[in-house]
Amino acid sequence: MFAIETKQLTKTFGKNKVVDQIDLQVKSGEILGFLGRNGAGKSTFINMLTGIIQPSSGSYSLLDVQGPNDDIKKQIGVMPDYSALNASMTAMKHLKFLAAVSEKPVSDERCMDILKLVGLEEQAHKKAGKFSFGMKKKLAIAQAIIHDPQLIFLDEPTSGLDAESVIHIHQLIQQLHQQGKTIFMTSHNLDEVEKICSRIAIMKDGKIGKMGSMDELRAYYQSTITVTIKHSPIRSTHLPTLEQWLTLTGTQLEMKTSQFTIHVTSEKKIAEIIRALGKYNIDIYRVDVNEPSLEEIFLDE
Ligand SMILES: Nc1ncnc2c1ncn2[C@@H]1O[C@H](COP(=O)(O)OP(=O)(O)OP(=O)(O)O)[C@@H](O)[C@H]1O
Numbered sequence: 001m002f003a004i005e006t007k008q009l010t011k012t013f014g015k016n017k018v019v020d021q022i023d024l025q026v027k028s029g030e031i032l033g034f035l036g037r038n039g040a041g042k043s044t045f046i047n048m049l050t051g052i053i054q055p056s057s058g059s060y061s062l063l064d065v066q067g068p069n070d071d072i073k074k075q076i077g078v079m080p081d082y083s084a085l086n087a088s089m090t091a092m093k094h095l096k097f098l099a100a101v102s103e104k105p106v107s108d109e110r111c112m113d114i115l116k117l118v119g120l121e122e123q124a125h126k127k128a129g130k131f132s133f134g135m136k137k138k139l140a141i142a143q144a145i146i147h148d149p150q151l152i153f154l155d156e157p158t159s160g161l162d163a164e165s166v167i168h169i170h171q172l173i174q175q176l177h178q179q180g181k182t183i184f185m186t187s188h189n190l191d192e193v194e195k196i197c198s199r200i201a202i203m204k205d206g207k208i209g210k211m212g213s214m215d216e217l218r219a220y221y222q223s224t225i226t227v228t229i230k231h232s233p234i235r236s237t238h239l240p241t242l243e244q245w246l247t248l249t250g251t252q253l254e255m256k257t258s259q260f261t262i263h264v265t266s267e268k269k270i271a272e273i274i275r276a277l278g279k280y281n282i283d284i285y286r287v288d289v290n291e292p293s294l295e296e297i298f299l300d301e
Pocket residue numbers: 013018036037038039040041042043044045
């Protein structure tokens with residue numbers, strides 16, 4: 001089952017095609033990281049899926065139900081705009097109110113549990129008007145999950161949060177993932193996306209440029225892995241042959257007395273090198289492997 005499927009989904013504002021015929025499939029249970037530079041069209045795309053704006057053309061389905069559909073909204077969690085919180089309502093009241101609107105009344109106990117999950121238990125009975133930016137953000141996340149939805153849209157869930165809260169929210173996202181929920185999240189923090197998302201989609205000029213797991217993206221960009229190996233001395237008679245063999249295996253070899261660095265295209269090559277060193281009776285003390293980050297892939301897009 002696809003949690004999200006779009007076909008030729010398009011949004012035009014005047015003459016500006018902001019979302020351009022996007023075909024996207026998100027499998028149930030995935031954490032999809034949705035990336036793109038400012039103005040790429042991410043929010044417009046999400047706003048169509050969550051029913052905030054109407055597509056200009058194309059279609060979409062959520063949890064296998066053709067959208068827009070009011071019933072399916074109950075199974076979807078969306079972070080509301082945190083600047084639109086009611087200043088005179090407490091965190092608890094916000095959750096009770098939202099659950100009532102989505103026709104899934106919840107107990108005070110569940111509200112407290114969710115506030116604990118996002119790290120807001122101490123603010124449960126405080127008015128949102130007195131909340132810091134981070135607290136408002138956490139309340140928005142709580143509002144997205146209070147009614148136990150199957151599909152959750154999180155818009156930059158950790159931007160502006162302190163380091164401890166970021167870890168906390170990452171744990172929460174992993175927990176929701178383990179419960180089988182599908183999470184569609186935007187973020188400008190590439191390390192975060194690389195760490196917690198199972199697949200990544202990169203949006204550019206209204207289209208999805210590349211999409212896949214980190215391994216798939218690395219393979220697509222044919223990026224190389226840099227391997228540095230620290231080893232015991234190599235006998236001078238072996239050195240030229242070994243050096244020649246390594247040059248055929250990888251590129252840009254840098255050889256020092258007790259260490260060399262080589263760039264290879266696949267992990268299998270690392271195993272080959274280690275086996276070859278064994279044949280020459282060279283001991284390996286340390287292997288450092290450096291793979292290209294999502295940042296390098298993103299900047300290349
Ligand atoms: N209601 C609107 N009317 C006209 N243009 C709009 C409207 N909403 C968005 N746009 C334009 O659509 C483009 C994409 O905006 P969108 O907010 O979807 O980008 P984004 O990828 O979410 O950006 P960011 O990362 O900055 O949040 C921008 O050029 C924006 O000015």
